[in-house]
Amino acid sequence: MLTLETSRLILRPWQDRDREPFAAINADAEVRKYYYPSLLTAAETDELIDEANEQLAQDGYGFLAVERKVDGALIGGGGLSRPGPEVPGDFPLEIGWILGRAYWRQGYATEISRCWIDFAWRQLEADCLIGYTSDINLPSRQAMEKIGMVRVEDGDFDDITVPPGHILRPHVLYRIDRPAP
Known part of the structure; x- marks a missing residue:
């Protein structure tokens, strides 16, 4: 099964x-x-974990557990997945992460993302990756911009998985393209 490492982290099943x-x-x-x-x-989290491990077994990539090397702490999860039907366009891969609050503002999201971007370019030979979040999620938007993603012109959309009128329904779409050889 896939395991990736950075200087501080292990991304694993x-x-x-x-x-x-x-x-x-x-x-x-x-x-x-x-x-x-x-x-x-807890049951919904268990479902997410089980689905992530199934995707990993099926596709060879997925949303992995992120463990800090220094102490073995689980700091969250991160990885690649296929965008859902709520995302406009025909994009094959999405990058995402979620980190426990104690691990914010320490560069972990950037480190995780750069590891996955490298994997997508080298191992999957992907042409691009997308990321998306609610319009009001400035921390994730800043993290996406920090790793080189750019907002897709005319890419904003309403996430149909969120009820109409809900503050989290308006979403923004970002992408990063594979560098030219």
């Missing part, structure tokens, strides 16, 4: 020992304020 700490991350209202639905139960 989810294990049973990750279920409780990841459920705690998904039950934190501050962490989940830009996600819909906002809070996840």
Whole structure:
């Protein structure tokens, strides 16, 4: 199974020992304020983990657990997936992450993303990656811009998985293209 490493992190398949700490991350209202639905139960988190491991087994990539090397702490998850039907256009791969609050503002999202971008270019020979988030999620938008993603002109869309009128329904779309050889 796929395992990736950075100088500070190990990106690996989810294990049973990750279920409780990841459920705690998904039950934190501050962490989940830009996600819909906002809070996840332990059972919903277990479903996400199981689906992520299934995608990894099927596709050879996915949304992996992110462990800090120095102490083995699960800091969150990150990886590549196929965009859902709510995303306009025909984009094959999306990059994303979610980190526990204690691990914010330490460069982890950037480190995770750069690792996955390198994987997408070298291993998957992808032409581009996208990222998207709610319009009001400035921290994720800044992180996407920091890794070189640019906002797609005329790419804003309403996320149909979020109820009409909800503050999280308006979304912005970012992309990064494979560099020319």
